[in-house]
Amino acid sequence: MATPIVVPHLGESVEAAVLVQWHKAVGDTVKRGDEIADVETDKAVMPLEAPQNGVLLAQLVLPGTEVRIGQLIAMIGREGETYTPPTDGVPAVQPVPVTTAVMPVATQPDVLPRRKVSPLARRMAREHGIDLNSVPVSASDKISSREIERVLAQRATQPLPVSLPLPPDALPFHRVALSPVRRATGRRMLESVQTIPQFSLAAAVNASDLLAFRAELAQAEHRVTVTALLVALTAAALLEHPHVNARCDDEGLLVYETVNIGVAVASGDGLRVPVLHHVETLTLGAIQAQLAALADKARAGRLAPADIEQGTFSISNLGMFGTTAVTPLVNPPQAAILGVGAVQPVFVPDAHGQPTLTQQMILTLSADHRVIDGVEGAAFLATLCDKIRTCRAYFLRQI
Amino acid sequence: MRRLSMAGAIREAMIQEMQADSSIILMGEDVGKFGGAFHVSHGMLEMFGAERVWDTPISEAGFTGLGIGAALTGLRPIVEYQYLDFIFCAMDQVVNQAAKIRLMTGGHARVPLVFRGPQGATGRGAQHSQSVEAWFMHTPGMKVVCPSTPYDAKGLLVSAIRDHNPVLFIEHKMLYGAASPGGGKAVSDSSIQDIGQDVPEERYIIPFGKADIKRAGKDVTIIATMIMLHRALAVAAELEAKEGISCEVIDPRSLVPLDNATILNSVRKTHRAVIVSEDVTRAGVGSELASVIGYEAFYDLDAPIERVGCADTPIPFGPASEKHAVPQTSDILAAVRRVLD
Numbered sequence: 001m002a003t004p005i006v007v008p009h010l011g012e013s014v015e016a017a018v019l020v021q022w023h024k025a026v027g028d029t030v031k032r033g034d035e036i037a038d039v040e041t042d043k044a045v046m047p048l049e050a051p052q053n054g055v056l057l058a059q060l061v062l063p064g065t066e067v068r069i070g071q072l073i074a075m076i077g078r079e080g081e082t083y084t085p086p087t088d089g090v091p092a093v094q095p096v097p098v099t100t101a102v103m104p105v106a107t108q109p110d111v112l113p114r115r116k117v118s119p120l121a122r123r124m125a126r127e128h129g130i131d132l133n134s135v136p137v138s139a140s141d142k143i144s145s146r147e148i149e150r151v152l153a154q155r156a157t158q159p160l161p162v163s164l165p166l167p168p169d170a171l172p173f174h175r176v177a178l179s180p181v182r183r184a185t186g187r188r189m190l191e192s193v194q195t196i197p198q199f200s201l202a203a204a205v206n207a208s209d210l211l212a213f214r215a216e217l218a219q220a221e222h223r224v225t226v227t228a229l230l231v232a233l234t235a236a237a238l239l240e241h242p243h244v245n246a247r248c249d250d251e252g253l254l255v256y257e258t259v260n261i262g263v264a265v266a267s268g269d270g271l272r273v274p275v276l277h278h279v280e281t282l283t284l285g286a287i288q289a290q291l292a293a294l295a296d297k298a299r300a301g302r303l304a305p306a307d308i309e310q311g312t313f314s315i316s317n318l319g320m321f322g323t324t325a326v327t328p329l330v331n332p333p334q335a336a337i338l339g340v341g342a343v344q345p346v347f348v349p350d351a352h353g354q355p356t357l358t359q360q361m362i363l364t365l366s367a368d369h370r371v372i373d374g375v376e377g378a379a380f381l382a383t384l385c386d387k388i389r390t391c392r393a394y395f396l397r398q399i
Numbered sequence: 400m401r402r403l404s405m406a407g408a409i410r411e412a413m414i415q416e417m418q419a420d421s422s423i424i425l426m427g428e429d430v431g432k433f434g435g436a437f438h439v440s441h442g443m444l445e446m447f448g449a450e451r452v453w454d455t456p457i458s459e460a461g462f463t464g465l466g467i468g469a470a471l472t473g474l475r476p477i478v479e480y481q482y483l484d485f486i487f488c489a490m491d492q493v494v495n496q497a498a499k500i501r502l503m504t505g506g507h508a509r510v511p512l513v514f515r516g517p518q519g520a521t522g523r524g525a526q527h528s529q530s531v532e533a534w535f536m537h538t539p540g541m542k543v544v545c546p547s548t549p550y551d552a553k554g555l556l557v558s559a560i561r562d563h564n565p566v567l568f569i570e571h572k573m574l575y576g577a578a579s580p581g582g583g584k585a586v587s588d589s590s591i592q593d594i595g596q597d598v599p600e601e602r603y604i605i606p607f608g609k610a611d612i613k614r615a616g617k618d619v620t621i622i623a624t625m626i627m628l629h630r631a632l633a634v635a636a637e638l639e640a641k642e643g644i645s646c647e648v649i650d651p652r653s654l655v656p657l658d659n660a661t662i663l664n665s666v667r668k669t670h671r672a673v674i675v676s677e678d679v680t681r682a683g684v685g686s687e688l689a690s691v692i693g694y695e696a697f698y699d700l701d702a703p704i705e706r707v708g709c710a711d712t713p714i715p716f717g718p719a720s721e722k723h724a725v726p727q728t729s730d731i732l733a734a735v736r737r738v739l740d
Contacts, residue, residue, distance in 0.1 A: 118670075118700060118701040118702060119697050119698050119699070119700045119701075120670050120698060120699050120700055120701045121701065122698075123698040123699075140740050142740075144670075144701040144702065145670055145701045146701075
């Protein structure tokens with residue numbers, strides 16, 4: 001009896017993934033625990049493991065296809081067994097989910113039939129930026145140019161956005177497919193601006209002490225990044241201002257009693273935000289090491305669900321690109337995020353009114369006004385700035 | 400101008416060319432005294448004498464070889480087969496000799512030769528009913544011509560006679576009498592319409608590789624040859640009249656060389672193609688045309704290309720069985736509906 005393989009639970013709020021590649025071909029012998037395929041969610045690439053020994057009888061989705069949690073993707077059976085797809089789309093046996101690092105959850109399989117799209121319709125959809133999944137099929141369950149023309153006609157009756165006085169075809173352009181990560185970022189940021197009443201506060205801080213301390217550490221062969229130092233200082237500041245390390249729901253505020261800081265990392269296919277957990281318990285060296293490891297995994301697209309979940313606060317540092325100030329959008333469901341600009345040499349008056357050269361950094365806190373008021377935000381920023389100005393003393397106290 | 404039957408137009412092309420060029424000869428079984436099995440060469444023996452109109456023994460391999468030798472040594476023979484099924488008796492002569500010699504000699508030897516004769520299913524059984532075009536489309540060095548109207552037949556045959564290469568000139572039995580108010584129809588077929596243009600008395604040339612759009616349309620492209628062109632036109636007229644569906648009907652006129660451009664331009668307009676030919680569907684005319692369209696116009700297609708051709712069977716003798724094996728208007732109609740689905 002062949003065993004159906006379905007897409008398992010892949011982490012919180014993950015509804016779909018892309019099957020990136022198959023590691024086993026039809027007819028290959030598989031052992032329990034063998035990686036049979038890779039799936040990519042909007043957060044990470046994860047291998048799917050065979051739940052039992054046998055032979056891969058069928059691959060039911062093509063690489064690059066979006067699959068939904070619980071969808072039937074393969075069959076495993078005995079040597080010599082064959083798999084005939086059921087005509088009514090429901091397999092006669094109960095599915096067994098494959099295993100991943102996370103807990104598998106058995107769900108009903110959901111086999112989506114491949115839509116019949118004519119080559120012309122496919123080309124037109126690509127040229128006009130139409131998502132074929134959104135096109136209603138014909139009575140005979142196909143998509144031809146007629147169905148696409150219907151969508152275009154509907155579009156034509158809708159008012160054009162004011163920012164686009166010309167039809168897009170009139171301008172030279174090319175299309176770039178959105179990676180799952182880009183799509184997820186887009187969804188989350190839209191959710192952020194649509195559902196969170198957010199405001200931003202900025203402060204310029206003298207980071208001379210921070211840089212000097214970093215240079216001293218470097219001389220002692222302890223290399224740390226500005227981001228690692230800021231993660232440590234932010235965690236300390238958050239412990240003093242717990243409402244900034246919180247979120248709200250319908251019942252009120254959830255004030256976290258530990259600090260998990262997500263750090264935005266640019267990877268080839270979009271923005272990923274790996275999370276350092278329980279930062280208040282970590283030494284600076286541990287923060288630096290974990291951050292480097294997570295950034296590597298993020299850039300390789302190999303973050304596990306656990307690496308990206310349960311953040312309570314986020315930091316987005318674009319200083320290394322020379323950006324003077326960053327006004328980030330709150331990363332839901334968190335209540336606040338810190339944007340970090342580049343360190344710049346600036347003359348500021350000292351106590352006697354004389355110009356003094358300082359290394360200045362602009363920090364911007366964006367916050368959910370349902371959770372934090374301006375005063376609380378300003379107080380948090382002031383604490384953080386104070387810790388940055390005196391960071392040597394702070395870290396030395398820790399040792 | 401006069402309206403001529405297809406047989407009359409072919410006869411006129413041969414007579415006029417032979418009058419103009421004394422190197423042209425006609426040979427075949429019964430082409431002289433009897434005037435041809437389908438009376439296409441009626442009266443030509445009297446007109447040109449036994450020197451130029453030869454009644455040959457019943458040996459296709461023999462007289463085909465004779466024609467090839469004559470062509471190589473300066474004549475321009477027209478070799479007639481009573482039925483094109485019989486050209487298979489001369490396959491070595493046609494395929495291994497006629498088609499290859501010009502190319503093997505780097506063009507030094509010319510083989511100006513026309514193989515012509517009737518084909519098609521008309522109630523005559525498995526060995527007198529075949530459609531041979533695909534065999535010779537597959538033979539490099541051969542040109543394959545398949546007229547569907549008297550006007551095209553005359554202009555294309557003049558081109559064939561003047562060509563320096565072997566040309567297979569295919570005549571459909573059922574079309575010999577078409578478009579000839581006086582000539583009668585060889586076998587009655589309601590789908591053969593009197594579409595024959597008046598045929599000019601003077602000589603004219605229709606070049607090979609120029610398809611003719613027999614009916615302009617915008618919804619579906621139907622590419623059809625010979626008798627199937629007439630059936631396709633009947634289907635197109637019915638669909639337009641009853642349902643407002645507009646079919647463009649293209650007659651390739653020559654299968655080798657093939658006018659890809661006209662066919663592809665049409666498919667790029669209609670996005671749907673139905674290919675109708677009487678030869679066996681498998682590895683036939685439709686297969687070749689479908690692959691050209693599928694490759695060159697893939698991203699213009701809205702439906703799988705339909706091939707309508709003969710069933711995978713020898714043509715049965717019984718008339719009812721023959722109708723099942725050979726495409727009828729109902730088969731073409733069904734294919735058009737499938738691509739429009």
